[in-house]
Amino acid sequence: MKTTILIVDDHVLIRKGIRLLLEGLSGLEITGEACDGTEAILLAERHRPDVILMDLSMPDGLDGFAASQIILSKLKSTKIIVLTMHDEEIYVRKALQLHIHGYLLKNSQANEIQEAIRAVMSGERYYKTQIPEEQLSRLMKVEGTESVLTLREREILRLTALGYTNIQISQQLSISPKTVENHKSNMMQKLQLKDKHDLIKYAIKNKFIDLF
Numbered sequence: 001m002k003t004t005i006l007i008v009d010d011h012v013l014i015r016k017g018i019r020l021l022l023e024g025l026s027g028l029e030i031t032g033e034a035c036d037g038t039e040a041i042l043l044a045e046r047h048r049p050d051v052i053l054m055d056l057s058m059p060d061g062l063d064g065f066a067a068s069q070i071i072l073s074k075l076k077s078t079k080i081i082v083l084t085m086h087d088e089e090i091y092v093r094k095a096l097q098l099h100i101h102g103y104l105l106k107n108s109q110a111n112e113i114q115e116a117i118r119a120v121m122s123g124e125r126y127y128k129t130q131i132p133e134e135q136l137s138r139l140m141k142v143e144g145t146e147s148v149l150t151l152r153e154r155e156i157l158r159l160t161a162l163g164y165t166n167i168q169i170s171q172q173l174s175i176s177p178k179t180v181e182n183h184k185s186n187m188m189q190k191l192q193l194k195d196k197h198d199l200i201k202y203a204i205k206n207k208f209i210d211l212f
Contacts, residue, residue, distance in 0.1 A: 037062025
């Protein structure tokens with residue numbers, strides 16, 4: 001029996017490209033294509049696909065996260081694999097929080113998509129992004145309910161990205177400047193970053209400024 005697939009993306013050329021990739025693989029059957037989250041829900045209920053390949057950024061209608069949440073609440077046996085350009089931690093963490101089964105980047109090869117489909121159909125999670133493997137493993141262990149960083153570390157990271165000095169951060173959080181510096185060192189070790197400049201870039205890329 002073939003695994004049935006629903007493709008969801010707001011760009012028709014991307015949908016056709018994904019269809020072309022998958023039609024060359026054995027054991028898969030495309031049951032439909034949707035251009036936004038609202039249509040994805042309708043087609044999911046109509047066709048009850050085994051797997052949905054879900055884009056995240058769809059400006060017209062519901063986005064991929066909102067659509068996934070609704071679909072997963074209605075169709076317990078359907079698996080969802082996010083297929084997106086976003087590899088930031090905040091997106092991966094959101095996918096884990098919603099219990100989305102897989103997460104791939106749009107530059108993935110056909111064999112990677114096939115491997116992801118096989119994995120989720122076997123009851124496994126399949127997350128493959130550009131986030132360092134150790135960091136991704138930590139995220140998955142906590143089921144996406146929190147960052148690999150502690151709440152205090154996230155507070156310090158946010159203030160650092162906003163341009164606060166160690167002394168200003170220490171005054172705002174009622175801790176010593178030395179403690180602030182120790183937290184930054186711990187964060188760089190956890191995130192496998194080389195220096196404080198990389199730490200700031202990480203905070204901006206992963207939208208820590210917007211998290212509080």
